Amino acid sequence: MKNALTLSGFIAALTSLPAMAQEGLETIGKPTDGYLGFQPAGSELAEGIHQLDHMLLIIITVICLFVAGLMLYAIVRFNRRANPEAASFTHHTPVEIAWTVVPILILIVIGSFSLPELFRQQEIPEADITIKATGYQWYWGYEYVDHDFAFDSYLIGHPATITEEDEAAGVEAFINSEEMAAKLAAAGYNADEFLLATNTAVVVPVNKTIVMQVTGADVIHAWAMPAFGVKQDAVPGRLAELWFKPTKEGIYFGQCSELCGKDHAYMPITVKVVSEEAYEEWLNGAIEEYAGLPQSFQVAANN
Template sequence: MKMPNLRAALGASLIAPLTALPAAAQTTAAEIFGELPIIGQPSTGGIGFQPAATSLARDIHWLDGLLLVMITIIVLFVTGLIAWVIVKYNRRSNDDPAQFTHNSPLEVTWTLVPILILVSIGAFSLPVLFDQQRIPEGDVVVKVSGFQWAWEYEYPEEDISFQSYMIGADTGNMLTEDSRAQLIAAGYTEDQFRLATDTSVVVPVGKTIVMQVTGLDVIHSWTIPSFGVKQDGIPGRLAQLWFEAEEEGIYFGQCSELCGIAHAFMPITVKVVSEEAYAQWLEAVKAGELETW
Protein backbone atom coordinates (compact mmCIF):
# COMPACT_ATOMS: atom_id res chain seq x y z
CA MET A 1 0.00 0.00 0.00
CA LYS A 2 2.94 2.34 0.59
CA MET A 3 4.55 1.61 -2.77
CA PRO A 4 2.31 3.88 -4.87
CA ASN A 5 2.83 6.74 -2.42
CA LEU A 6 6.60 6.25 -2.62
CA ARG A 7 6.47 6.28 -6.40
CA ALA A 8 4.39 9.43 -6.32
CA ALA A 9 6.85 11.07 -3.97
CA LEU A 10 9.79 10.08 -6.17
CA GLY A 11 7.96 11.32 -9.26
CA ALA A 12 7.15 14.62 -7.60
CA SER A 13 10.76 15.05 -6.49
CA LEU A 14 11.93 14.51 -10.07
CA ILE A 15 9.31 16.76 -11.64
CA ALA A 16 9.69 19.61 -9.16
CA PRO A 17 13.13 20.76 -10.43
CA LEU A 18 11.86 20.62 -14.00
CA THR A 19 8.83 22.76 -13.25
CA ALA A 20 11.04 25.20 -11.42
CA LEU A 21 13.36 25.67 -14.39
CA PRO A 22 11.29 28.30 -16.25
CA ALA A 23 11.07 30.45 -13.12
CA ALA A 24 14.82 30.13 -12.56
CA ALA A 25 15.44 31.15 -16.15
CA GLN A 26 13.50 34.40 -15.80
CA THR A 27 15.61 37.54 -15.90
CA THR A 28 14.88 40.88 -14.27
CA ALA A 29 15.87 44.29 -15.55
CA ALA A 30 17.82 44.94 -12.36
CA GLU A 31 19.95 41.85 -13.01
CA ILE A 32 20.72 43.04 -16.53
CA PHE A 33 21.32 46.75 -15.91
CA GLY A 34 22.54 46.78 -12.34
CA GLU A 35 22.36 50.08 -10.45
CA LEU A 36 22.08 52.83 -13.05
CA PRO A 37 22.50 56.40 -11.77
CA ILE A 38 19.74 58.88 -12.58
CA ILE A 39 21.56 61.65 -14.42
CA GLY A 40 19.10 63.56 -16.57
CA GLN A 41 16.14 64.79 -14.58
CA PRO A 42 14.67 68.18 -13.62
CA SER A 43 15.41 69.63 -10.20
CA THR A 44 13.03 71.60 -8.02
CA GLY A 45 13.64 75.31 -8.43
CA GLY A 46 16.35 74.69 -10.99
CA ILE A 47 17.05 77.39 -13.57
CA GLY A 48 20.02 75.84 -15.40
CA PHE A 49 20.49 73.02 -17.85
CA GLN A 50 20.46 69.35 -16.99
CA PRO A 51 23.92 67.71 -17.19
CA ALA A 52 25.12 67.35 -20.78
CA ALA A 53 25.51 63.72 -21.80
CA THR A 54 26.24 64.23 -25.49
CA SER A 55 28.40 66.48 -27.63
CA LEU A 56 25.22 68.08 -28.99
CA ALA A 57 24.11 69.12 -25.51
CA ARG A 58 27.58 70.44 -24.63
CA ASP A 59 27.60 72.59 -27.77
CA ILE A 60 24.17 73.99 -26.89
CA HIS A 61 25.32 74.83 -23.36
CA TRP A 62 28.46 76.51 -24.68
CA LEU A 63 26.45 78.52 -27.22
CA ASP A 64 24.02 79.58 -24.51
CA GLY A 65 26.93 80.78 -22.35
CA LEU A 66 28.43 82.72 -25.26
CA LEU A 67 25.12 84.43 -26.06
CA LEU A 68 24.62 85.27 -22.40
CA VAL A 69 28.02 87.02 -22.33
CA MET A 70 27.29 88.93 -25.54
CA ILE A 71 23.82 90.01 -24.43
CA THR A 72 25.12 91.04 -20.99
CA ILE A 73 27.76 93.27 -22.58
CA ILE A 74 25.15 94.85 -24.86
CA VAL A 75 22.69 95.45 -22.01
CA LEU A 76 25.38 97.01 -19.80
CA PHE A 77 26.59 99.24 -22.65
CA VAL A 78 23.11 100.45 -23.58
CA THR A 79 22.15 100.97 -19.92
CA GLY A 80 25.35 102.93 -19.31
CA LEU A 81 24.78 104.99 -22.46
CA ILE A 82 21.24 105.87 -21.39
CA ALA A 83 22.44 106.81 -17.91
CA TRP A 84 25.20 109.00 -19.37
CA VAL A 85 22.75 110.81 -21.65
CA ILE A 86 20.30 111.35 -18.77
CA VAL A 87 23.00 112.87 -16.56
CA LYS A 88 24.85 114.92 -19.18
CA TYR A 89 21.98 116.13 -21.34
CA ASN A 90 19.12 116.75 -18.95
CA ARG A 91 17.51 120.20 -18.93
CA ARG A 92 19.44 121.46 -15.91
CA SER A 93 22.81 120.45 -17.36
CA ASN A 94 22.07 121.43 -20.92
CA ASP A 95 19.34 124.03 -21.22
CA ASP A 96 20.36 124.93 -24.80
CA PRO A 97 20.42 121.59 -26.76
CA ALA A 98 22.16 121.41 -30.10
CA GLN A 99 20.02 121.27 -33.23
CA PHE A 100 21.07 118.81 -35.94
CA THR A 101 19.34 116.31 -38.24
CA HIS A 102 21.92 113.60 -38.74
CA ASN A 103 25.35 112.28 -37.80
CA SER A 104 26.85 110.09 -40.47
CA PRO A 105 29.62 108.40 -38.39
CA LEU A 106 27.10 107.54 -35.68
CA GLU A 107 24.56 106.17 -38.17
CA VAL A 108 27.20 104.02 -39.84
CA THR A 109 28.32 102.73 -36.44
CA TRP A 110 24.86 101.74 -35.18
CA THR A 111 24.22 99.98 -38.49
CA LEU A 112 27.50 98.07 -38.79
CA VAL A 113 27.84 97.02 -35.13
CA PRO A 114 24.46 95.21 -34.97
CA ILE A 115 25.26 93.53 -38.29
CA LEU A 116 28.60 92.30 -36.91
CA ILE A 117 26.89 91.05 -33.75
CA LEU A 118 24.26 89.12 -35.73
CA VAL A 119 26.88 87.66 -38.06
CA SER A 120 28.91 86.53 -35.04
CA ILE A 121 25.87 84.88 -33.49
CA GLY A 122 25.09 83.13 -36.76
CA ALA A 123 28.69 81.99 -37.21
CA PHE A 124 28.63 80.23 -33.84
CA SER A 125 25.04 78.97 -33.81
CA LEU A 126 24.68 77.57 -37.34
CA PRO A 127 27.37 74.88 -36.89
CA VAL A 128 25.57 73.70 -33.75
CA LEU A 129 22.29 73.53 -35.69
CA PHE A 130 23.90 71.74 -38.63
CA ASP A 131 25.43 69.13 -36.32
CA GLN A 132 21.95 68.28 -35.11
CA GLN A 133 20.53 68.08 -38.60
CA ARG A 134 23.28 66.01 -40.21
CA ILE A 135 21.99 62.54 -39.42
CA PRO A 136 24.85 60.00 -39.40
CA GLU A 137 24.52 56.30 -40.01
CA GLY A 138 23.16 54.81 -36.82
CA ASP A 139 24.64 51.90 -34.91
CA VAL A 140 21.15 51.49 -33.44
CA VAL A 141 17.96 52.71 -35.11
CA VAL A 142 14.79 53.20 -33.09
CA LYS A 143 11.44 54.31 -34.47
CA VAL A 144 9.33 56.26 -31.98
CA SER A 145 5.65 57.00 -32.52
CA GLY A 146 3.78 59.35 -30.23
CA PHE A 147 0.10 58.83 -29.56
CA GLN A 148 -2.42 60.15 -27.05
CA TRP A 149 -0.88 59.73 -24.52
CA ALA A 150 2.16 57.48 -24.56
CA TRP A 151 4.98 56.31 -26.82
CA GLU A 152 5.52 53.31 -29.03
CA TYR A 153 9.06 52.17 -29.81
CA GLU A 154 10.28 49.83 -32.50
CA TYR A 155 13.76 48.47 -33.09
CA PRO A 156 13.35 47.49 -36.76
CA GLU A 157 16.76 45.83 -37.02
CA GLU A 158 15.95 43.64 -33.99
CA ASP A 159 12.27 43.02 -34.79
CA ILE A 160 11.02 44.13 -31.36
CA SER A 161 8.48 46.77 -30.39
CA PHE A 162 6.77 47.91 -27.21
CA GLN A 163 4.74 50.75 -25.74
CA SER A 164 5.83 53.02 -22.91
CA TYR A 165 3.41 54.53 -20.40
CA MET A 166 3.98 56.76 -17.40
CA ILE A 167 4.09 54.77 -14.18
CA GLY A 168 0.82 55.74 -12.53
CA ALA A 169 -1.09 56.31 -15.76
CA ASP A 170 -3.41 53.46 -14.77
CA THR A 171 -4.19 55.20 -11.47
CA GLY A 172 -5.44 58.43 -13.00
CA ASN A 173 -1.98 60.04 -13.06
CA MET A 174 -2.14 60.32 -9.28
CA LEU A 175 0.47 59.15 -6.77
CA THR A 176 -1.49 56.40 -5.06
CA GLU A 177 -0.26 53.46 -3.02
CA ASP A 178 -0.48 51.34 -6.16
CA SER A 179 1.59 53.75 -8.29
CA ARG A 180 4.05 54.18 -5.41
CA ALA A 181 4.49 50.40 -5.31
CA GLN A 182 5.02 50.36 -9.08
CA LEU A 183 7.74 53.01 -8.77
CA ILE A 184 9.54 51.09 -6.04
CA ALA A 185 9.28 47.82 -7.97
CA ALA A 186 10.84 49.52 -11.01
CA GLY A 187 13.70 50.93 -8.92
CA TYR A 188 12.49 54.53 -8.71
CA THR A 189 11.43 56.82 -5.87
CA GLU A 190 8.57 59.27 -5.49
CA ASP A 191 10.86 61.95 -6.90
CA GLN A 192 10.62 60.23 -10.27
CA PHE A 193 6.81 60.16 -10.32
CA ARG A 194 5.54 61.56 -13.62
CA LEU A 195 9.04 61.08 -15.03
CA ALA A 196 9.49 57.31 -14.98
CA THR A 197 7.84 54.93 -17.42
CA ASP A 198 7.02 51.23 -17.25
CA THR A 199 9.33 50.48 -20.18
CA SER A 200 12.34 52.45 -21.37
CA VAL A 201 14.33 53.09 -24.50
CA VAL A 202 17.53 51.09 -23.97
CA VAL A 203 20.65 52.04 -25.93
CA PRO A 204 24.35 51.19 -25.64
CA VAL A 205 26.77 53.81 -24.40
CA GLY A 206 29.13 55.38 -26.91
CA LYS A 207 27.11 54.31 -29.96
CA THR A 208 25.38 56.48 -32.55
CA ILE A 209 21.63 56.26 -32.01
CA VAL A 210 19.22 57.42 -34.71
CA MET A 211 15.62 58.03 -33.67
CA GLN A 212 12.94 58.10 -36.34
CA VAL A 213 10.09 60.19 -34.97
CA THR A 214 6.47 60.36 -36.07
CA GLY A 215 2.99 60.87 -34.64
CA LEU A 216 0.02 58.53 -34.88
CA ASP A 217 -2.76 61.05 -34.20
CA VAL A 218 -1.61 64.61 -33.44
CA ILE A 219 1.77 66.33 -33.24
CA HIS A 220 4.00 65.16 -30.38
CA SER A 221 7.62 66.02 -29.61
CA TRP A 222 10.30 63.60 -28.41
CA THR A 223 12.72 65.46 -26.14
CA ILE A 224 15.64 64.52 -23.88
CA PRO A 225 17.22 67.68 -22.40
CA SER A 226 20.49 66.00 -21.34
CA PHE A 227 21.02 64.83 -24.92
CA GLY A 228 20.25 68.22 -26.44
CA VAL A 229 17.65 66.73 -28.80
CA LYS A 230 14.05 67.63 -29.58
CA GLN A 231 12.07 66.53 -32.61
CA ASP A 232 8.40 66.95 -33.46
CA GLY A 233 6.55 63.80 -34.46
CA ILE A 234 4.10 64.79 -37.20
CA PRO A 235 1.47 62.32 -38.47
CA GLY A 236 2.30 61.16 -41.97
CA ARG A 237 5.93 62.28 -41.76
CA LEU A 238 9.10 60.60 -40.52
CA ALA A 239 11.67 62.94 -39.00
CA GLN A 240 15.03 61.98 -37.50
CA LEU A 241 17.36 62.96 -34.70
CA TRP A 242 20.58 61.44 -33.43
CA PHE A 243 22.70 61.34 -30.32
CA GLU A 244 25.66 59.49 -28.82
CA ALA A 245 25.36 59.17 -25.06
CA GLU A 246 28.68 59.29 -23.25
CA GLU A 247 27.73 58.08 -19.77
CA GLU A 248 25.70 55.13 -18.54
CA GLY A 249 22.62 56.12 -16.60
CA ILE A 250 18.94 57.01 -16.72
CA TYR A 251 17.74 60.10 -18.57
CA PHE A 252 14.24 61.55 -18.51
CA GLY A 253 12.37 63.64 -21.04
CA GLN A 254 8.85 64.76 -21.84
CA CYS A 255 6.58 65.30 -24.80
CA SER A 256 7.22 68.96 -25.65
CA GLU A 257 4.34 69.66 -28.02
CA LEU A 258 0.88 70.38 -26.60
CA CYS A 259 -1.05 67.29 -27.69
CA GLY A 260 -4.20 67.11 -25.62
CA ILE A 261 -5.61 66.80 -22.14
CA ALA A 262 -2.97 64.32 -20.89
CA HIS A 263 0.00 66.00 -22.59
CA ALA A 264 1.71 66.47 -19.22
CA PHE A 265 1.67 62.72 -18.63
CA MET A 266 3.81 61.58 -21.59
CA PRO A 267 7.26 61.18 -20.04
CA ILE A 268 10.23 59.53 -21.74
CA THR A 269 12.81 57.29 -20.11
CA VAL A 270 16.10 56.39 -21.77
CA LYS A 271 18.51 53.94 -20.17
CA VAL A 272 22.08 54.10 -21.44
CA VAL A 273 23.85 50.84 -20.64
CA SER A 274 26.99 48.92 -21.54
CA GLU A 275 27.15 46.97 -24.78
CA GLU A 276 27.04 43.72 -22.82
CA ALA A 277 23.92 44.77 -20.90
CA TYR A 278 22.31 45.97 -24.12
CA ALA A 279 22.88 42.59 -25.77
CA GLN A 280 21.44 40.81 -22.71
CA TRP A 281 18.42 43.10 -22.75
CA LEU A 282 17.75 42.39 -26.43
CA GLU A 283 17.97 38.68 -25.80
CA ALA A 284 15.65 38.84 -22.79
CA VAL A 285 13.06 40.96 -24.60
CA LYS A 286 13.05 38.68 -27.64
CA ALA A 287 12.61 35.69 -25.35
CA GLY A 288 9.68 37.36 -23.60
CA GLU A 289 11.40 37.26 -20.22
CA LEU A 290 10.85 40.94 -19.37
CA GLU A 291 7.57 42.73 -18.81
CA THR A 292 9.01 46.00 -17.53
CA TRP A 293 12.48 47.53 -17.74
Protein backbone atom coordinates (compact mmCIF):
# COMPACT_ATOMS: atom_id res chain seq x y z
CA MET A 1 0.00 0.00 0.00
CA LYS A 2 2.78 2.43 0.90
CA ASN A 3 4.52 1.90 -2.44
CA ALA A 4 1.23 2.32 -4.26
CA LEU A 5 0.49 5.52 -2.37
CA THR A 6 3.97 6.87 -3.06
CA LEU A 7 3.48 6.23 -6.77
CA SER A 8 0.08 7.91 -6.72
CA GLY A 9 1.56 10.92 -4.97
CA PHE A 10 4.27 11.22 -7.60
CA ILE A 11 1.76 10.92 -10.41
CA ALA A 12 -0.45 13.55 -8.79
CA ALA A 13 2.47 15.95 -8.75
CA LEU A 14 2.46 15.82 -12.54
CA THR A 15 -1.26 16.45 -12.97
CA SER A 16 -3.51 19.49 -12.67
CA LEU A 17 -6.07 17.82 -10.36
CA PRO A 18 -4.93 19.57 -7.15
CA ALA A 19 -5.45 22.99 -8.75
CA MET A 20 -8.94 22.10 -9.98
CA ALA A 21 -10.32 21.86 -6.45
CA GLN A 22 -9.14 25.28 -5.36
CA GLU A 23 -10.17 27.68 -8.12
CA GLY A 24 -11.67 30.77 -6.53
CA LEU A 25 -10.93 29.60 -2.98
CA GLU A 26 -9.66 32.09 -0.42
CA THR A 27 -6.73 31.11 1.79
CA ILE A 28 -8.11 31.39 5.32
CA GLY A 29 -6.10 29.22 7.70
CA LYS A 30 -2.41 30.04 7.63
CA PRO A 31 0.19 31.81 9.81
CA THR A 32 0.36 35.59 9.40
CA ASP A 33 3.44 37.68 10.17
CA GLY A 34 2.98 39.99 13.16
CA TYR A 35 -0.46 38.63 13.98
CA LEU A 36 -1.39 37.84 17.57
CA GLY A 37 -4.16 35.42 18.35
CA PHE A 38 -5.79 32.44 16.70
CA GLN A 39 -6.24 31.83 13.02
CA PRO A 40 -9.82 32.53 11.88
CA ALA A 41 -12.13 29.75 13.05
CA GLY A 42 -13.01 27.40 10.22
CA SER A 43 -15.11 24.89 12.14
CA GLU A 44 -17.63 24.65 14.97
CA LEU A 45 -14.97 23.18 17.26
CA ALA A 46 -12.60 26.08 16.65
CA GLU A 47 -15.37 28.61 17.33
CA GLY A 48 -16.05 26.95 20.69
CA ILE A 49 -12.35 26.95 21.58
CA HIS A 50 -12.05 30.64 20.70
CA GLN A 51 -15.07 31.54 22.84
CA LEU A 52 -13.67 29.55 25.77
CA ASP A 53 -10.29 31.25 25.38
CA HIS A 54 -11.90 34.71 25.36
CA MET A 55 -13.86 33.89 28.53
CA LEU A 56 -10.71 32.64 30.29
CA LEU A 57 -8.82 35.75 29.17
CA ILE A 58 -11.44 37.95 30.84
CA ILE A 59 -11.33 35.89 34.04
CA ILE A 60 -7.54 35.91 34.35
CA THR A 61 -7.41 39.63 33.53
CA VAL A 62 -9.85 40.42 36.33
CA ILE A 63 -7.90 38.20 38.75
CA CYS A 64 -4.56 39.76 37.81
CA LEU A 65 -5.91 43.30 38.20
CA PHE A 66 -7.51 42.42 41.55
CA VAL A 67 -4.30 40.83 42.91
CA ALA A 68 -2.18 43.71 41.60
CA GLY A 69 -4.56 46.18 43.26
CA LEU A 70 -4.34 44.34 46.58
CA MET A 71 -0.55 44.33 46.39
CA LEU A 72 -0.44 48.03 45.61
CA TYR A 73 -2.85 48.79 48.49
CA ALA A 74 -0.76 46.71 50.91
CA ILE A 75 2.46 48.41 49.79
CA VAL A 76 1.01 51.89 50.29
CA ARG A 77 -1.13 51.25 53.37
CA PHE A 78 1.15 48.99 55.38
CA ASN A 79 4.67 50.14 54.62
CA ARG A 80 6.89 51.06 57.57
CA ARG A 81 6.37 54.79 57.12
CA ALA A 82 2.55 54.67 57.01
CA ASN A 83 2.23 51.89 59.57
CA PRO A 84 5.20 51.92 61.97
CA GLU A 85 3.58 49.45 64.39
CA ALA A 86 2.77 46.18 62.70
CA ALA A 87 -0.36 44.25 63.72
CA SER A 88 0.18 41.04 65.69
CA PHE A 89 -2.85 38.95 64.64
CA THR A 90 -2.25 35.69 62.76
CA HIS A 91 -5.73 34.67 61.56
CA HIS A 92 -8.71 36.31 59.89
CA THR A 93 -11.47 33.76 59.41
CA PRO A 94 -13.70 35.68 56.91
CA VAL A 95 -10.70 36.39 54.65
CA GLU A 96 -9.52 32.79 54.84
CA ILE A 97 -12.98 31.52 53.94
CA ALA A 98 -13.17 33.97 51.05
CA TRP A 99 -9.81 33.02 49.52
CA THR A 100 -10.84 29.35 49.69
CA VAL A 101 -14.43 29.59 48.45
CA VAL A 102 -13.94 32.19 45.69
CA PRO A 103 -11.26 30.18 43.78
CA ILE A 104 -13.46 27.08 44.04
CA LEU A 105 -16.38 28.99 42.53
CA ILE A 106 -14.13 30.32 39.74
CA LEU A 107 -12.93 26.80 38.94
CA ILE A 108 -16.53 25.53 38.87
CA VAL A 109 -17.46 28.26 36.37
CA ILE A 110 -14.43 27.47 34.20
CA GLY A 111 -15.14 23.74 34.37
CA SER A 112 -18.79 24.19 33.44
CA PHE A 113 -17.69 25.73 30.13
CA SER A 114 -14.44 23.88 29.40
CA LEU A 115 -15.51 20.29 30.13
CA PRO A 116 -18.44 20.32 27.66
CA GLU A 117 -16.08 21.72 25.03
CA LEU A 118 -13.58 18.94 25.76
CA PHE A 119 -16.28 16.26 25.59
CA ARG A 120 -17.52 17.71 22.29
CA GLN A 121 -14.07 17.22 20.81
CA GLN A 122 -13.68 13.69 22.11
CA GLU A 123 -17.16 12.36 21.28
CA ILE A 124 -16.91 11.43 17.61
CA PRO A 125 -20.23 11.98 15.78
CA GLU A 126 -21.50 9.96 12.83
CA ALA A 127 -19.38 10.84 9.82
CA ASP A 128 -20.58 12.19 6.50
CA ILE A 129 -17.08 11.52 5.15
CA THR A 130 -14.37 9.32 6.66
CA ILE A 131 -10.72 9.86 5.74
CA LYS A 132 -7.74 7.90 7.02
CA ALA A 133 -4.55 9.93 7.49
CA THR A 134 -1.28 8.03 7.82
CA GLY A 135 1.91 9.81 8.82
CA TYR A 136 5.14 8.76 7.13
CA GLN A 137 8.66 10.15 7.33
CA TRP A 138 8.00 12.77 5.99
CA TYR A 139 4.69 13.11 4.20
CA TRP A 140 1.03 12.23 4.71
CA GLY A 141 -0.99 9.50 3.04
CA TYR A 142 -4.77 9.87 2.77
CA GLU A 143 -7.38 7.22 2.10
CA TYR A 144 -11.01 8.11 1.40
CA VAL A 145 -12.42 5.10 3.18
CA ASP A 146 -15.92 5.33 1.72
CA HIS A 147 -14.66 5.43 -1.87
CA ASP A 148 -11.64 3.10 -1.80
CA PHE A 149 -8.98 5.42 -3.16
CA ALA A 150 -5.85 6.90 -1.66
CA PHE A 151 -3.06 9.32 -2.44
CA ASP A 152 0.03 10.83 -0.86
CA SER A 153 0.50 14.49 -0.02
CA TYR A 154 3.97 16.02 -0.29
CA LEU A 155 5.27 19.48 0.42
CA ILE A 156 5.61 21.40 -2.84
CA GLY A 157 9.39 21.47 -2.92
CA HIS A 158 9.85 17.92 -1.65
CA PRO A 159 12.12 15.86 -3.94
CA ALA A 160 9.09 13.73 -4.92
CA THR A 161 7.52 16.83 -6.49
CA ILE A 162 10.58 17.99 -8.44
CA THR A 163 10.29 17.01 -12.09
CA GLU A 164 12.99 17.08 -14.76
CA GLU A 165 11.44 20.28 -16.09
CA ASP A 166 11.68 21.81 -12.60
CA GLU A 167 15.35 20.86 -12.34
CA ALA A 168 16.02 22.39 -15.75
CA ALA A 169 14.28 25.58 -14.56
CA GLY A 170 16.52 25.74 -11.47
CA VAL A 171 14.06 24.51 -8.82
CA GLU A 172 15.86 22.95 -5.83
CA ALA A 173 14.24 20.77 -3.21
CA PHE A 174 13.40 22.52 0.10
CA ILE A 175 14.85 25.83 -1.19
CA ASN A 176 12.64 28.92 -1.47
CA SER A 177 13.46 30.83 -4.63
CA GLU A 178 11.87 32.64 -7.55
CA GLU A 179 11.72 29.32 -9.37
CA MET A 180 9.95 27.74 -6.39
CA ALA A 181 7.52 30.68 -6.30
CA ALA A 182 6.70 30.01 -9.93
CA LYS A 183 6.10 26.35 -9.13
CA LEU A 184 3.76 27.33 -6.29
CA ALA A 185 1.92 29.75 -8.56
CA ALA A 186 1.46 27.01 -11.17
CA ALA A 187 -0.23 24.93 -8.48
CA GLY A 188 -2.48 27.82 -7.46
CA TYR A 189 -0.65 28.99 -4.32
CA ASN A 190 1.01 32.21 -3.22
CA ALA A 191 4.77 32.55 -2.86
CA ASP A 192 4.49 33.04 0.92
CA GLU A 193 2.82 29.63 1.22
CA PHE A 194 6.08 27.77 0.70
CA LEU A 195 6.47 25.11 3.43
CA LEU A 196 2.66 25.13 3.80
CA ALA A 197 1.30 24.07 0.40
CA THR A 198 1.21 20.46 -0.76
CA ASN A 199 0.99 18.91 -4.21
CA THR A 200 -2.29 17.18 -3.31
CA ALA A 201 -4.79 18.21 -0.67
CA VAL A 202 -7.56 16.80 1.46
CA VAL A 203 -10.74 18.05 -0.20
CA VAL A 204 -13.97 18.13 1.82
CA PRO A 205 -17.39 19.74 1.40
CA VAL A 206 -18.50 22.61 3.59
CA ASN A 207 -20.93 21.99 6.48
CA LYS A 208 -20.36 18.23 6.51
CA THR A 209 -19.02 16.17 9.42
CA ILE A 210 -15.54 14.89 8.61
CA VAL A 211 -14.01 12.09 10.69
CA MET A 212 -10.25 11.63 10.35
CA GLN A 213 -8.77 8.29 11.32
CA VAL A 214 -5.16 9.04 12.26
CA THR A 215 -2.23 6.64 12.53
CA GLY A 216 1.51 6.49 11.93
CA ALA A 217 3.50 4.12 9.76
CA ASP A 218 6.94 4.52 11.32
CA VAL A 219 7.25 6.99 14.22
CA ILE A 220 4.81 9.25 16.07
CA HIS A 221 3.49 12.14 13.99
CA ALA A 222 0.58 14.49 14.70
CA TRP A 223 -2.18 15.70 12.38
CA ALA A 224 -2.94 19.29 13.38
CA MET A 225 -5.16 21.90 11.75
CA PRO A 226 -5.25 25.10 13.89
CA ALA A 227 -8.15 26.75 12.07
CA PHE A 228 -10.31 23.68 12.76
CA GLY A 229 -9.23 23.40 16.40
CA VAL A 230 -8.01 19.80 16.04
CA LYS A 231 -4.76 17.96 16.77
CA GLN A 232 -4.28 14.21 17.08
CA ASP A 233 -1.11 12.15 17.53
CA ALA A 234 -0.51 9.56 14.81
CA VAL A 235 0.89 6.59 16.72
CA PRO A 236 2.10 3.46 14.88
CA GLY A 237 -0.14 0.50 15.63
CA ARG A 238 -3.01 2.66 16.87
CA LEU A 239 -5.97 4.17 15.04
CA ALA A 240 -7.15 7.39 16.68
CA GLU A 241 -9.97 9.65 15.50
CA LEU A 242 -10.76 13.33 15.37
CA TRP A 243 -13.61 15.21 13.76
CA PHE A 244 -14.46 18.63 12.44
CA LYS A 245 -17.29 20.31 10.57
CA PRO A 246 -15.92 23.08 8.35
CA THR A 247 -18.09 26.16 8.13
CA LYS A 248 -16.25 28.29 5.56
CA GLU A 249 -15.07 27.46 2.08
CA GLY A 250 -11.36 28.09 1.64
CA ILE A 251 -7.85 26.71 1.87
CA TYR A 252 -6.47 25.77 5.29
CA PHE A 253 -2.94 24.83 6.25
CA GLY A 254 -1.64 22.71 9.10
CA GLN A 255 1.54 20.82 9.91
CA CYS A 256 2.82 17.73 11.64
CA SER A 257 3.02 18.80 15.27
CA GLU A 258 5.07 15.98 16.78
CA LEU A 259 8.84 16.00 16.32
CA CYS A 260 9.35 13.04 13.97
CA GLY A 261 12.85 13.31 12.55
CA LYS A 262 15.11 15.44 10.39
CA ASP A 263 12.46 16.52 7.86
CA HIS A 264 9.73 17.19 10.41
CA ALA A 265 9.54 20.81 9.22
CA TYR A 266 8.70 19.66 5.69
CA MET A 267 5.50 17.77 6.47
CA PRO A 268 2.63 20.22 5.97
CA ILE A 269 -1.10 19.57 5.64
CA THR A 270 -3.42 21.22 3.14
CA VAL A 271 -7.21 21.02 3.41
CA LYS A 272 -9.54 22.56 0.85
CA VAL A 273 -13.14 23.16 1.88
CA VAL A 274 -15.39 23.48 -1.16
CA SER A 275 -19.08 23.48 -2.03
CA GLU A 276 -20.90 20.17 -2.29
CA GLU A 277 -21.08 20.51 -6.06
CA ALA A 278 -17.34 21.17 -6.35
CA TYR A 279 -16.62 18.27 -4.01
CA GLU A 280 -18.66 15.83 -6.09
CA GLU A 281 -16.87 16.99 -9.23
CA TRP A 282 -13.48 16.57 -7.55
CA LEU A 283 -14.49 13.20 -6.11
CA ASN A 284 -15.41 11.80 -9.51
CA GLY A 285 -12.06 12.86 -10.92
CA ALA A 286 -10.17 11.62 -7.86
CA ILE A 287 -11.72 8.16 -8.08
CA GLU A 288 -10.63 7.84 -11.68
CA GLU A 289 -7.20 9.34 -10.95
CA TYR A 290 -6.30 7.45 -7.78
CA ALA A 291 -8.45 4.32 -7.75
CA GLY A 292 -7.44 3.49 -11.29
CA LEU A 293 -10.97 2.59 -12.37
CA PRO A 294 -13.38 4.64 -14.51
CA GLN A 295 -16.31 6.04 -12.54
CA SER A 296 -18.78 4.10 -14.71
CA PHE A 297 -17.00 0.86 -13.82
CA GLN A 298 -17.10 1.75 -10.13
CA VAL A 299 -20.87 2.31 -10.27
CA ALA A 300 -21.46 -0.94 -12.15
CA ALA A 301 -19.32 -2.89 -9.67
CA ASN A 302 -21.24 -1.46 -6.72
CA ASN A 303 -24.54 -2.44 -8.30
